[in-house]
Amino acid sequence: MNVENAVIPTPEQIQELTAEGHDRPIYMVNLLKFKEKAEYEDGRETELTGQEAYGIYGAEVLAHLAQVDGKPVIGGQVTGLRLGVVEELWDSVAIAMYPNRKAMLKMITDPEYLKSAEHRSAGLAGQLNIEMVLPGS
Numbered sequence: 001m002n003v004e005n006a007v008i009p010t011p012e013q014i015q016e017l018t019a020e021g022h023d024r025p026i027y028m029v030n031l032l033k034f035k036e037k038a039e040y041e042d043g044r045e046t047e048l049t050g051q052e053a054y055g056i057y058g059a060e061v062l063a064h065l066a067q068v069d070g071k072p073v074i075g076g077q078v079t080g081l082r083l084g085v086v087e088e089l090w091d092s093v094a095i096a097m098y099p100n101r102k103a104m105l106k107m108i109t110d111p112e113y114l115k116s117a118e119h120r121s122a123g124l125a126g127q128l129n130i131e132m133v134l135p136g137s
Contacts, residue, residue, distance in 0.1 A: 004126075005033050007126055009129075017104060025133070025134070026132065027073065027096070028098065030127055030129055032090055032093070034050035034123055035122075038053035048122075050124065064116060067110075068099070069103060072097075073096060074094070077092050078093060
């Protein structure tokens, strides 16, 4: 199994969000790996760590989630691996609920969200987003 952290979805992954016929709630499991020091795309100087920059995004994303009727479910720091083998663990895990894929797409393409996402990009070395649905939904 090959695992590659990313910060930006592929065109194919974006296309999946726009596919018709998926109107049930989804849960996005976010496996997060932070940069040691935040790096903003506009080159601004900062003393923030990657985790601190992502923390700004995390605080702001709550309002963006609410605007599309989504919500945070749970999040926390990874403290160890109890089964399996990986070269390097993620730093944190967060789960968010969206009413459907289109709600998530609406959020991540909103200009106000994109302003907040600057902190996400600055702080993340990469992540995995795993879509999950609950049984019976």
